[in-house]
Amino acid sequence: MLTVEAIHTYYGKSHILHGVSLEVRPGEVVGLLGRNGVGKSTTLKTIMGLIHPTEGRIVFEGQPIARTAPHRLARLGIGYVPEDRRIFRLLTVMENLRTGLDRRGVTEERRNILLDKVYQSFPVLAERRYQAGGTLSGGEQQMLAIARAMMLEPKIILLDEPTEGLMPKMVAQIREIIGLLHRESVAILLVEQNVPLTLEVSDRIYIMEKGVVRHHAAAAALRSDDSVIHQYLGV
Amino acid sequence: MAEQLLIQLLIGLSSGMILALVASGLTLIFGIMDVVNFAHGELFMLGAYMGTTVLVTTGSFWLALLGASVAIALLGAALQITTLRPLVGRDPLTTILATFGISLVLQNYALWQYGPVARKIQEPITSQFQFFHIQFPWYRIVIAILSAAIIGALWLFLKYGKYGIWIRATTQDRIMASAMGIPVPLVHTAVFAIGSAMAAASGVLFGPLVGVNHAMGLDWILKAFIVVVVGGMGNLGGSILASLFVSLLEAFASLWVSPAQAVIVSFVVLILTLLFRPTGLFVPTPK
Numbered sequence A: 001m002l003t004v005e006a007i008h009t010y011y012g013k014s015h016i017l018h019g020v021s022l023e024v025r026p027g028e029v030v031g032l033l034g035r036n037g038v039g040k041s042t043t044l045k046t047i048m049g050l051i052h053p054t055e056g057r058i059v060f061e062g063q064p065i066a067r068t069a070p071h072r073l074a075r076l077g078i079g080y081v082p083e084d085r086r087i088f089r090l091l092t093v094m095e096n097l098r099t100g101l102d103r104r105g106v107t108e109e110r111r112n113i114l115l116d117k118v119y120q121s122f123p124v125l126a127e128r129r130y131q132a133g134g135t136l137s138g139g140e141q142q143m144l145a146i147a148r149a150m151m152l153e154p155k156i157i158l159l160d161e162p163t164e165g166l167m168p169k170m171v172a173q174i175r176e177i178i179g180l181l182h183r184e185s186v187a188i189l190l191v192e193q194n195v196p197l198t199l200e201v202s203d204r205i206y207i208m209e210k211g212v213v214r215h216h217a218a219a220a221a222l223r224s225d226d227s228v229i230h231q232y233l234g235v
Numbered sequence B: 001m002a003e004q005l006l007i008q009l010l011i012g013l014s015s016g017m018i019l020a021l022v023a024s025g026l027t028l029i030f031g032i033m034d035v036v037n038f039a040h041g042e043l044f045m046l047g048a049y050m051g052t053t054v055l056v057t058t059g060s061f062w063l064a065l066l067g068a069s070v071a072i073a074l075l076g077a078a079l080q081i082t083t084l085r086p087l088v089g090r091d092p093l094t095t096i097l098a099t100f101g102i103s104l105v106l107q108n109y110a111l112w113q114y115g116p117v118a119r120k121i122q123e124p125i126t127s128q129f130q131f132f133h134i135q136f137p138w139y140r141i142v143i144a145i146l147s148a149a150i151i152g153a154l155w156l157f158l159k160y161g162k163y164g165i166w167i168r169a170t171t172q173d174r175i176m177a178s179a180m181g182i183p184v185p186l187v188h189t190a191v192f193a194i195g196s197a198m199a200a201a202s203g204v205l206f207g208p209l210v211g212v213n214h215a216m217g218l219d220w221i222l223k224a225f226i227v228v229v230v231g232g233m234g235n236l237g238g239s240i241l242a243s244l245f246v247s248l249l250e251a252f253a254s255l256w257v258s259p260a261q262a263v264i265v266s267f268v269v270l271i272l273t274l275l276f277r278p279t280g281l282f283v284p285t286p287k
């Protein structure tokens, strides 16, 4: 469904991605691991069209998208939850959600179903729906960022370190929502520092080092043999 | 004395609302795309000319107001697409040069097309009312109310409309807005068109007070720039409050000094703001 083929990405003159390739199949949860600064976030940004690769191909559902504008990718069904959450701070929780809901073809009924679903998973968002996004705690902002992406009814969600800096209780909630999306057959490309969580929720894992994918395996294989994890991540 | 204060209050409030209309378009455009639109005054002036043309052909002031706003909105959209859209993400200096260039072109176009002699727009309401010992024109009250109504409509649209939320989201984080499916380039063009329409509307409304010529925008635009800075660049509510504040101060100051000297008040406010509160007078202190 999503295929990334040997992409090269630059920030100005610095060459960050040196031919990254990976694949996400429909409904699959794929983990992308690697130490800090190896280019995981850059990979997600490149897929989302926020930076364009200089070389290589990105194909989503048979369509080349390497030069497509982000708002078109969102319409095609790619949701993005950035590392720094990027909540619209002055918009209320409800308005943040509306940025994803106010699109063509969403009936009143559909809106309510979508809202009910996230309010059930994240009751705190229902409580704070008329509060400005900027007044939420870090964990609540993370939930809002995920809920906001869900409003697009995406076929795939790019999740960048959703549990970073969260308390264990919130981490459990994020794990639950990943499970829920998985059951609903939404594909997920998950970037994480939390290795045990990633191994637990993913079907397959890619490991990156210095701008390339070094290793690729089924999550089950890495769960039973942690030597590879040791080698690349030192944990 | 109390009488005189009330008169100045009325003058200050009515000028303040009109200034707020000019400043709103400017601050809206700056807020969303970091573009300081030096051509705002020329859009204001062309709006007034367009108003005279429609007025001559239709005889209706209100049609002139509407027609000029629509025409200048379209012109603004075309200017944005051709000159500003290609500059998105570049050094802000490039957009300053671009809008400055547009302003020169438009000003000379107006001079060439309409000539140097000022034209008159006849106000739709010429009656006056007695306010203590002076005769106050109803028309000034009407434009103050109309300005307030246009600003109020803009505010409601931004607050509750689907596209209003798109505009606010894009203003806050253009990259995340695009990742949420909001067509950011289109939103930029639309906002530029709305700001241009507001400039044109104020040009037509002002026409009867100042006479229409190719340089009519200069004074008001200068003041609009001042209140946009005083109100906190890009902050709509701040600009409106600053417009009222500066206009009231000026009105009261003219009790003691001549109106020409009272203009200095806005510069004093500007300098004090830049010295002591450069983020703007009417914005909460950033945390």
Ligand SMILES: Nc1ncnc2c1ncn2[C@@H]1O[C@H](COP(=O)(O)OP(=O)(O)O)[C@@H](O)[C@H]1O
Pocket (backbone or CB within 6 Å): A011, A014, A016, A034, A035, A036, A037, A038, A039, A040, A041, A042, A043
């Ligand atoms: N906006 C940027 N401009 C320049 N360099 C950047 C920028 N963002 C990230 N980098 C650099 O690119 C490299 C990869 O960053 P990133 O993709 O964020 O890594 P990761 O998410 O794996 O920690 C790092 O060396 C980082 O310093």
Ligand SMILES: [Mg+2]
Pocket (backbone or CB within 6 Å): A040, A041, A042, A083
């Ligand atoms: Mg990262």
